[in-house]
Amino acid sequence: MRGGPTLGPEAFRALAHRAVDLAADHLAAVTGGAVFVPMTPDERAALLQQPLPESGADPQQLLTAVRKQILTHPMGNGHPRFFGWVNSPPQPVGIVGDLLASTLDPSCAGGDHAAIYLEHAVIRWLMELVGYPTQGAAGLLLSGGSMASLTALAVARHRALERLGHDVRAEGIQGVDAPLVLYQSSEGHSSLRKSVELLGLGSDNLRVIPAGRDCRLPVPALREAIAADRAAGRHPFCVAAGGGTVATGAVDPLDEIAEVCAAEDLWFHVDGAYGGFGVLDEGVAPRFRGLERADSLALDPHKWLSVPVECGAILVRDAAAMRAAFSLVPAYLRTEPEQGFGGLPWFSEFGFQQTRGFRALKLWMVLAASGREGVAAHIGHGIRLARELADRVRAAPDLELFGEPPLSIVCFRHRGSDDLNRSLMHRLQEEGRVFVTQAELESRFWLRACILGDATRESDLAVLVDEVRRLGAQLEERE
Ligand SMILES: *Cc1c(COP(=O)(O)O)cnc(C)c1O
Numbered sequence: 001m002r003g004g005p006t007l008g009p010e011a012f013r014a015l016a017h018r019a020v021d022l023a024a025d026h027l028a029a030v031t032g033g034a035v036f037v038p039m040t041p042d043e044r045a046a047l048l049q050q051p052l053p054e055s056g057a058d059p060q061q062l063l064t065a066v067r068k069q070i071l072t073h074p075m076g077n078g079h080p081r082f083f084g085w086v087n088s089p090p091q092p093v094g095i096v097g098d099l100l101a102s103t104l105d106p107s108c109a110g111g112d113h114a115a116i117y118l119e120h121a122v123i124r125w126l127m128e129l130v131g132y133p134t135q136g137a138a139g140l141l142l143s144g145g146s147m148a149s150l151t152a153l154a155v156a157r158h159r160a161l162e163r164l165g166h167d168v169r170a171e172g173i174q175g176v177d178a179p180l181v182l183y184q185s186s187e188g189h190s191s192l193r194k195s196v197e198l199l200g201l202g203s204d205n206l207r208v209i210p211a212g213r214d215c216r217l218p219v220p221a222l223r224e225a226i227a228a229d230r231a232a233g234r235h236p237f238c239v240a241a242g243g244g245t246v247a248t249g250a251v252d253p254l255d256e257i258a259e260v261c262a263a264e265d266l267w268f269h270v271d272g273a274y275g276g277f278g279v280l281d282e283g284v285a286p287r288f289r290g291l292e293r294a295d296s297l298a299l300d301p302h303k304w305l306s307v308p309v310e311c312g313a314i315l316v317r318d319a320a321a322m323r324a325a326f327s328l329v330p331a332y333l334r335t336e337p338e339q340g341f342g343g344l345p346w347f348s349e350f351g352f353q354q355t356r357g358f359r360a361l362k363l364w365m366v367l368a369a370s371g372r373e374g375v376a377a378h379i380g381h382g383i384r385l386a387r388e389l390a391d392r393v394r395a396a397p398d399l400e401l402f403g404e405p406p407l408s409i410v411c412f413r414h415r416g417s418d419d420l421n422r423s424l425m426h427r428l429q430e431e432g433r434v435f436v437t438q439a440e441l442e443s444r445f446w447l448r449a450c451i452l453g454d455a456t457r458e459s460d461l462a463v464l465v466d467e468v469r470r471l472g473a474q475l476e477e478r479e
Helices: 009-030 041-048 059-070 092-104 114-130 145-163 190-198 219-231 254-264 276-280 319-326 360-394 418-431 458-478
Strands: 138-142 180-185 206-209 235-242 267-272 296-299 312-316 399-401 409-414 437-441 444-450
Touching: 009 059, 009 092, 041 059, 092 360, 114 138, 114 276, 114 296, 114 312, 114 360, 138 145, 138 319, 145 180, 145 190, 145 235, 145 267, 145 296, 145 312, 145 319, 180 190, 180 219, 190 206, 206 219, 219 235, 219 254, 235 254, 254 267, 267 276, 276 296, 276 360, 312 319, 360 399, 360 409, 360 458, 399 458, 409 418, 409 458, 418 437, 418 444, 418 458
Parallel strands: 180 206, 180 235, 235 267, 267 296
Antiparallel strands: 138 312, 296 312, 399 409, 409 444, 437 444
């Protein structure tokens, strides 16, 4: 028998060295290759239909298969001209962190081992980085922004029902006289709606307030919606504000929303999955005023910070509220502080997961290797390039800019029809010189470029604009 279980230390060293060589070669070659290469039907079938092997293979041969079949078809996000969705290239130090994390392979549910203290430290670092209060607060690393917001809304729901005299953990939401209502702008992220659905609140009770032209939540309309729900006997309980929306990077008026939440006794959640780290840029920091007042803040280090996926985070101002919403310690897991495997209260009491991965190491590697200054410079780079791209779009007579980019996302389009722009996007993706995705704004189709990578340069923006104009002209001729 051959395979993982019998791999001795020296065989592991040889295999891992070769894997590192593959990784390094891949990273070195990324920039020179296509951004994205569509897979052929045969290539898809080779992966999809491969049979379960009866006997084990030589791991060295598996590396060869990885080199030929896997590394040849990346998603594209490692490339400096990948501007799609919110998917950054991985930081090399983060990749190394991932390797070492699985070398230890602890469960970060809790206990008295290094991984736990490192996670507590990086959670505090995240708080300090974005100016969130650390005293009495708690946080968790999670798979991403979706789980972060779901976790936060579970705490918000627990607190709101407690105030109405209900124990949601025992009763569910079955016994409540009227629905709890959550507010979000029309530019808010779909993960909030999924959370509302999963938490049994029902998306009928998600008030979607139409965003203004600036894609921000209009506070007067929010106040009116809350008043209307109260008048109808419903229970407003939470506002989910955007700290950098996914379509344009708009930052809701956080300070004013915090004011409304304080006056109305609502949970103030900020979805900063993409944009929260924008607060590190001095120029745009004033837009984030009020972030520090959030009851909960979702951040995604696997987006703008380039920590390898998955690495999301939720920060909650009131640690006790978070623990009350989740803590359930069966006898087999009980420990005592300072005794045996004891230590700090377990992370598994503050969220849904029991066995938890060692996400902290890759995040710690990236933050420690950059320092606050390095992170700020990285964030500033994306913001500066987005402005540069906006200028280039403005200077092109056949292109239209949606508006001045608030953070590192630029939405623009060719002057042709929506159909032309959609075809243009598909052509750009298939041809592999640049990669953009889409946004729907004011019922029109826009090309959307999100700039996250350190390696992206002005010359890459020039290629993007040139390609859009060249293909746009070609498609226009055909229309
Ligand atoms: C990406 C994103 C999410 C979802 O986070 P995942 O990490 O994809 O789960 C939520 N909100 C915003 C604004 C995002 O950009």
